[in-house]
Amino acid sequence: MAEQKADEVVTAAFLVIGDEILSGRTKDKNIGFVADYMTSLGIDLKEVRVVLDDKSDIADAVNALRNRYDYVFTSGGIGPTHDDITAESVAAAFDVPLNLDPRAVAILEKHYPPGQFTPARQRMARIPEGAELIQNKVSKAPGFRIGNVHVMAGVPSIMQAMMDAIAPTLRTGTKMLSETVSADLPESRIAERLAAIQDAYPDTLIGSYPKASDGKFTTSIVIRSRDENILKAATEDVARAVAEISG
Amino acid sequence: MAEQKADEVVTAAFLVIGDEILSGRTKDKNIGFVADYMTSLGIDLKEVRVVLDDKSDIADAVNALRNRYDYVFTSGGIGPTHDDITAESVAAAFDVPLNLDPRAVAILEKHYPPGQFTPARQRMARIPEGAELIQNKVSKAPGFRIGNVHVMAGVPSIMQAMMDAIAPTLRTGTKMLSETVSADLPESRIAERLAAIQDAYPDTLIGSYPKASDGKFTTSIVIRSRDENILKAATEDVARAVAEISG
Numbered sequence: 001m002a003e004q005k006a007d008e009v010v011t012a013a014f015l016v017i018g019d020e021i022l023s024g025r026t027k028d029k030n031i032g033f034v035a036d037y038m039t040s041l042g043i044d045l046k047e048v049r050v051v052l053d054d055k056s057d058i059a060d061a062v063n064a065l066r067n068r069y070d071y072v073f074t075s076g077g078i079g080p081t082h083d084d085i086t087a088e089s090v091a092a093a094f095d096v097p098l099n100l101d102p103r104a105v106a107i108l109e110k111h112y113p114p115g116q117f118t119p120a121r122q123r124m125a126r127i128p129e130g131a132e133l134i135q136n137k138v139s140k141a142p143g144f145r146i147g148n149v150h151v152m153a154g155v156p157s158i159m160q161a162m163m164d165a166i167a168p169t170l171r172t173g174t175k176m177l178s179e180t181v182s183a184d185l186p187e188s189r190i191a192e193r194l195a196a197i198q199d200a201y202p203d204t205l206i207g208s209y210p211k212a213s214d215g216k217f218t219t220s221i222v223i224r225s226r227d228e229n230i231l232k233a234a235t236e237d238v239a240r241a242v243a244e245i246s247g
Numbered sequence: 248m249a250e251q252k253a254d255e256v257v258t259a260a261f262l263v264i265g266d267e268i269l270s271g272r273t274k275d276k277n278i279g280f281v282a283d284y285m286t287s288l289g290i291d292l293k294e295v296r297v298v299l300d301d302k303s304d305i306a307d308a309v310n311a312l313r314n315r316y317d318y319v320f321t322s323g324g325i326g327p328t329h330d331d332i333t334a335e336s337v338a339a340a341f342d343v344p345l346n347l348d349p350r351a352v353a354i355l356e357k358h359y360p361p362g363q364f365t366p367a368r369q370r371m372a373r374i375p376e377g378a379e380l381i382q383n384k385v386s387k388a389p390g391f392r393i394g395n396v397h398v399m400a401g402v403p404s405i406m407q408a409m410m411d412a413i414a415p416t417l418r419t420g421t422k423m424l425s426e427t428v429s430a431d432l433p434e435s436r437i438a439e440r441l442a443a444i445q446d447a448y449p450d451t452l453i454g455s456y457p458k459a460s461d462g463k464f465t466t467s468i469v470i471r472s473r474d475e476n477i478l479k480a481a482t483e484d485v486a487r488a489v490a491e492i493s494g
Contacts (some may be wrong), residue, residue: 019454022292024282025469026456031297035271045269050278050295080435081455082442120438138459157459178272188327191367195329207266208328209273212385212404222272
């Protein structure tokens with residue numbers, strides 16, 4: 001359909017950086033936030049990776065993702081401590097120098113009392129050459145954007161503020177709309193009808209999500225499309241199928 | 248140090264499969280569980296990826312991860328509906344046929360009332376050739392292991408039961424031990440001392456995790472090592488540094 005082909009699709013990947021997520025010590029709260037945020041902007045989040053605080057792991061992931069998607073967002077590893085190695089890893093990925101950035105130095109010098117802009121804090125002013133700063137309203141130390149890669153803090157409140165600062169600069173696509181139909185049925189009972197509805201509406205994505213509670217299975221069926229009318233028609237067909245099978 | 252070199256390190260990656268995580272519709276609960284589980288077993292979780300329900304995305308991720316790590320665990324996409332394509336994607340990654348597996352058929356035929364083992368439910372008995380089944384105590388439909396790849400359900404209660412079934416079959420390494428020191432300080436004030444302690448104890452991993460609440464920053468310092476004595480000594484040094492700087 002012509003109007004479907006005109007849809008603009010913008011893609012993104014999210015890279016979570018930090019030993020603490022992979023050891024289980026910290027439970028990630030950023031993936032769900034970024035997923036919701038991208039959906040609300042009209043950007044398709046296509047992949048997430050979580051890697052260790054390891055220079056070559058970070059650089060390899062940044063390069064793999066920036067070549068594949070329109071945008072890459074990272075969280076974690078831009079603080080003042082020795083284990084914060086995201087800036088140098090991203091500089092390595094882009095093969096550019098990492099130096100004290102006069103703009104970042106100015107922001108942080110103003111933020112700390114005189115004499116308190118210590119060498120550790122100066123680490124947070126090291127920005128890869130050619131990058132733009134990303135404003136940090138919460139704790140001042142900026143993130144940065146280089147090419148299509150946006151480097152943000154890992155602390156959720158700071159990451160979220162940085163995402164708000166980035167959002168107006170992003171190209172966005174046609175929003176993916178969604179509807180949910182709840183079925184008091186295990187998904188295996190509705191599977192054949194759903195497959196037929198999916199076939200009938202190729203411009204939708206129909207997902208079936210089972211939930212177990214107290215040994216009973218129920219299902220949420222999520223119908224997604226960038227076209228409001230197609231979404232409505234497919235959702236009605238799903239609701240009808242659920243009603244008929246629930247009988 | 249000789250005893251450090253004798254440590255056995257076993258590595259793993261976790262692959263989360265599902266559009267619903269990337270759209271934000273479902274908030275992942277499996278990454279944190281698997282991270283904790285691997286740490287408790289003595290397996291180093293090195294990487295996590297989240298990919299769409301897309302055959303080539305899944306197969307590419309499985310192949311990248313299985314060649315790099317000792318074990319791969321996946322969650323999601325093994326149910327009865329059209330959007331569950333993990334089994335066929337993993338079969339494609341290993342270039343083996345995907346057929347109805349007599350062992351899986353036997354389990355599911357017994358589970359459903361006579362005549363209720365429908366074509367949709369038979370999808371759950373399709374297992375890549377050469378795979379072993381993974382028991383599912385919750386809802387019967389099995390997962391499977393092929394090579395070093397363990398394919399599990401996405402519903403957390405089922406995934407967790409499958410992990411318990413897999414655990415006794417896994418080779419494990421020397422456990423990574425950890426201690427945490429809480430500091431009522433922003434991490435930039437302790438950064439230089441931590442870097443020096445990290446340098447003094449190369450057989451530890453020292454991580455610094457800031458937390459923002461009500462505009463105030465505190466820090467958790469996590470010291471990790473496979474050697475109990477080294478861990479104790481490094482932790483004491485960190486605690487002393489925090490006390491001196493707080494003092």
